[in-house]
Amino acid sequence: MIVLFNCTCAVPTTMDSFHPVPVKVNPDLQKERDAALFNPVELTYLKDGGKDKTERRRRCELLAINDPDLQHKDISFMARNERYSNAVRKAVIIARKIKEHRLTNMEEKQLYISAATQYDTYGFGLHYGMFLPALSAQCDEEQRNYWLPLAENLKILGTYAQTELGHGTFIRGLETTAIYDPKTEEFVLHTPTLSALKWWPGNMGKTATHAVVLAQLYTNGKSYGLHPFIVQLRSLENHQPLPGITLGDIGPKLGFHSFDNGFLGFDHVRIPRRNMLMKYSQVSPDGFYIKPIHAKLTYSTMVEARVTLVSDIAYSLSQAVTIAVRYSAVRRQTEQIKGVKEPQILDYRTQQLKLFPYLAAAYAFTFTSFVITGRYIEVQNEMNDGNMESLSELHALSAGLKAFTSYVGNEGIEVCRLSCGGHGYSQASGFPELYTLTAPISTFEGENTVMLLQTARYLMKCATTAKRGLELPRFVLYLSQRQKGQCPARNESDLLDHGLLSDAFEHRARRLVIEAAQKMQSNIGKGNPQHVAWNNCHMYLLKAASAHCHFYVVQTFVKYINDTEMSDAVRDILTSLCQFYALHGIWQNAGDFLQDGYMNGNQLDMVQSLVGKLLDKIRINAVALVDAFDFRDEILCSKLGKYDGNVYEAMYEWAKNSPLNKTEVHDSYNKYLRPLMQSSKAKL
Numbered sequence: 163m164i165v166l167f168n169c170t171c172a173v174p175t176t177m178d179s180f181h182p183v184p185v186k187v188n189p190d191l192q193k194e195r196d197a198a199l200f201n202p203v204e205l206t207y208l209k210d211g212g213k214d215k216t217e218r219r220r221r222c223e224l225l226a227i228n229d230p231d232l233q234h235k236d237i238s239f240m241a242r243n244e245r246y247s248n249a250v251r252k253a254v255i256i257a258r259k260i261k262e263h264r265l266t267n268m269e270e271k272q273l274y275i276s277a278a279t280q281y282d283t284y285g286f287g288l289h290y291g292m293f294l295p296a297l298s299a300q301c302d303e304e305q306r307n308y309w310l311p312l313a314e315n316l317k318i319l320g321t322y323a324q325t326e327l328g329h330g331t332f333i334r335g336l337e338t339t340a341i342y343d344p345k346t347e348e349f350v351l352h353t354p355t356l357s358a359l360k361w362w363p364g365n366m367g368k369t370a371t372h373a374v375v376l377a378q379l380y381t382n383g384k385s386y387g388l389h390p391f392i393v394q395l396r397s398l399e400n401h402q403p404l405p406g407i408t409l410g411d412i413g414p415k416l417g418f419h420s421f422d423n424g425f426l427g428f429d430h431v432r433i434p435r436r437n438m439l440m441k442y443s444q445v446s447p448d449g450f451y452i453k454p455i456h457a458k459l460t461y462s463t464m465v466e467a468r469v470t471l472v473s474d475i476a477y478s479l480s481q482a483v484t485i486a487v488r489y490s491a492v493r494r495q496t497e498q499i500k501g502v503k504e505p506q507i508l509d510y511r512t513q514q515l516k517l518f519p520y521l522a523a524a525y526a527f528t529f530t531s532f533v534i535t536g537r538y539i540e541v542q543n544e545m546n547d548g549n550m551e552s553l554s555e556l557h558a559l560s561a562g563l564k565a566f567t568s569y570v571g572n573e574g575i576e577v578c579r580l581s582c583g584g585h586g587y588s589q590a591s592g593f594p595e596l597y598t599l600t601a602p603i604s605t606f607e608g609e610n611t612v613m614l615l616q617t618a619r620y621l622m623k624c625a626t627t628a629k630r631g632l633e634l635p636r637f638v639l640y641l642s643q644r645q646k647g648q649c650p651a652r653n654e655s656d657l658l659d660h661g662l663l664s665d666a667f668e669h670r671a672r673r674l675v676i677e678a679a680q681k682m683q684s685n686i687g688k689g690n691p692q693h694v695a696w697n698n699c700h701m702y703l704l705k706a707a708s709a710h711c712h713f714y715v716v717q718t719f720v721k722y723i724n725d726t727e728m729s730d731a732v733r734d735i736l737t738s739l740c741q742f743y744a745l746h747g748i749w750q751n752a753g754d755f756l757q758d759g760y761m762n763g764n765q766l767d768m769v770q771s772l773v774g775k776l777l778d779k780i781r782i783n784a785v786a787l788v789d790a791f792d793f794r795d796e797i798l799c800s801k802l803g804k805y806d807g808n809v810y811e812a813m814y815e816w817a818k819n820s821p822l823n824k825t826e827v828h829d830s831y832n833k834y835l836r837p838l839m840q841s842s843k844a845k846l
């Protein structure tokens with residue numbers, strides 16, 4: 163997996179041709195595949211955007227998987243230094259091979275990189291994920307012509323240095339300064355305090371030669387806020403930090419062990435005036451400042467990254483459910499009837515209730531990622547034509563969805579791990595890497611609570627606009643519609659209607675947004691300043707933003723099924739998954755639907771009963787649904803989620819490779835145990 167590289171499209175294939183034919187498939191898994199009511203390959207093609215795209219993806223993946231230069235021992239058996247070194251080695255090979263294989267198309271490059279990095283971070287992740295996008299978005303034409311070829315050809319390696327020891331969220335509070343000196347036509351970059359040290363940027367500790375640095379711009383004695391500057395950090399001759407620059411690795415973290423997240427300090431470092439990225443705002447040679455057409459254009463790299471992370475989360479969650487569902491099909495536990503084979507754990511209702519909501523969410527988020535990526539491209543094109551009208555909408559949408567999907571994704575990966583019992587805790591399961599790679603998505607690129615509050619801020623403004631009867635953007639148009647009285651469902655079959663389900667989420671979102679707006683108004687009415695009212699209303703605001711995102715995802719899932727051509731069999735299973743996603747969501751948030759009487763207890767009973775019934779529909783197709791994600795074993799990197807289901811053999815083989823098993827008797831026996839035991843013996 164490569165964080166910050168859109169990889170959701172990486173999925174499908176005909177099982178026969180793509181997965182090497184195993185000598186023996188676990189009979190339980192085979193039975194599941196034989197019983198499925200749809201052909202997973204069709205769903206694979208759908209998710210990839212067509213058979214051609216599936217085939218192209220598989221070709222890209224195979225190029226990486228079959229390349230002997232990219233092979234290495236399991237990273238679980240490597241220490242951190244070795245992991246970092248291996249990641250850099252691979253990043254360099256990947257760059258060379260991309261050229262050799264003539265992978266010029268961006269999507270193909272991403273697919274190749276994703277397959278080559280497998281379940282580790284990509285050694286040039288920040289270079290491609292943020293440095294290049296920041297240059298593309300923030301350089302003027304002349305700067306682009308200079309810097310982009312250097313970066314694209316890896317003559318320089320970059321990172322994105324924004325966060326400081328003292329501030330990550332509140333970026334207006336960042337302390338690094340860039341003071342313009344018109345005498346020399348240079349900016350002087352400086353770290354005035356300990357808390358101003360740049361802290362966290364990926365690939366900065368040991369790899370990067372350059373950084374896009376976010377610093378407070380001062381010119382003619384006036385402060386103009388945060389602006390991006392390109393700064394050389396290390397010599398291109400010997401990689402030593404340049405004079406005035408302090409650099410290092412921030413040490414081990416929860417995960418990201420192959421990544422050199424770093425710290426950076428400046429001691430009055432001078433850079434040429436033209437190293438300020440000047441697409442949107444400029445400083446003239448004599449120090450005159452020209453402001454951007456939109457105050458928040460400096461933040462655009464983060465918006466792009468948040469959009470990408472929705473795809474990354476969908477991808478990781480798809481991997482987690484693939485592992486857990488396949489394993490649950492081959493794992494048997496607890497005799498129910500004496501002498502009769504123990505059931506597959508997938509047959510336990512509790513197991514289904516753990517896994518199927520996340521299986522449904524993985525599909526829901528995948529389709530959502532298609533839509534938000536499409537919207538991002540539209541807005542980007544508008545912005546390239548100088549129209550900034552939709553930037554606020556895109557910010558609100560991407561911030562909210564990044565937070566909503568990553569909360570669910572992180573939780574889902576952990577639930578999937580737990581659903582695999584003890585073996586889920588082993589590195590062999592793939593879960594530790596998957597979890598720790600995905601966990602920081604809730605924090606980086608905007609901490610999730612803060613991001614939901616940004617969405618809430620936008621929704622509050624929309625609620626006011628709607629109240630005034632003014633026009634709203636499409637994705638919040640529902641806020642200007644009147645609340646519907648009560649959910650019209652009379653029986654279970656009414657509750658399976660996609661329109662009705664989407665209406666229920668729409669109703670909930672509208673109610674919670676309006677309620678939050680009213681709470682804000684009444685708080686301000688009591689004489690509280692805006693920021694106090696805002697803090698007092700956090701719980702309403704957070705709920706409103708989350709309900710809005712939930713509605714967006716349900717609506718997107720429904721629309722995807724309605725608008726996309728597919729066979730009846732695939733439509734049938736996606737329909738069930740979508741119904742399950744929505745009904746389970748209602749069940750889990752029942753209070754919200756009951757609170758204003760939109761639903762009643764009787765309807766909630768029916769919702770619960772349908773959740774139970776849909777478990778059966780999904781159960782029979784569960785393995786095929788995860789097969790359709792089309793992860794090759796080499797990409798999934800899990801002994802529990804192997805396509806052939808031969809889990810125990812794989813685990814045993816893997817454990818034998820543990821470095822502790824290199825010798826029968828470990829050194830520590832002679833050093834510590836033997837003296838201890840022999841002296842105890844003497845005493846006995």
Ligand SMILES: CCC/C=C/C(=O)SCCNC(=O)CCNC(=O)[C@H](O)C(C)(C)COP(=O)([O-])OP(=O)([O-])OC[C@H]1O[C@@H](n2cnc3c(N)ncnc32)[C@H](O)[C@@H]1OP(=O)([O-])[O-]
Nearest residue numbers: 165324330331332333334458461464553554557606607608
């Ligand atoms: C491999 C991993 C790599 C990881 C990398 C990283 O983590 S990199 C580091 C990642 N770091 C982070 O992600 C840091 C997270 N923090 C932030 O992004 C910002 O500090 C903030 C958005 C929380 C507040 O910013 P603030 O105090 O400047 O703003 P405010 O709240 O006072 O609102 C004022 C107005 O601005 C609007 N607006 C805001 N953002 C945007 C936008 N992007 N676009 C458009 N508009 C935007 C907002 O809607 C509001 O509009 P209104 O209502 O006036 O019309």
Ligand SMILES: Cc1cc2nc3c(=O)[nH]c(=O)nc-3n(C[C@H](O)[C@H](O)[C@H](O)COP(=O)(O)OP(=O)(O)OC[C@H]3O[C@@H](n4cnc5c(N)ncnc54)[C@H](O)[C@@H]3O)c2cc1C
Nearest residue numbers: 323324325329330331362363364602605606607608609611
């Ligand atoms: C693995 C990893 C990689 C990273 N890579 C990079 C990188 O490449 N470049 C880079 O510049 N940065 C990077 N970061 C930093 C990251 O972007 C920040 O950590 C992130 O933006 C969160 O900011 P913070 O650490 O200041 O959290 P804080 O804001 O200190 O969050 C702490 C708590 O305070 C709460 N809080 C803060 N403000 C508010 C508020 N206004 N209202 C309500 N609650 C609030 C939060 O909800 C949270 O619960 C990385 C971080 C990690 C973990």
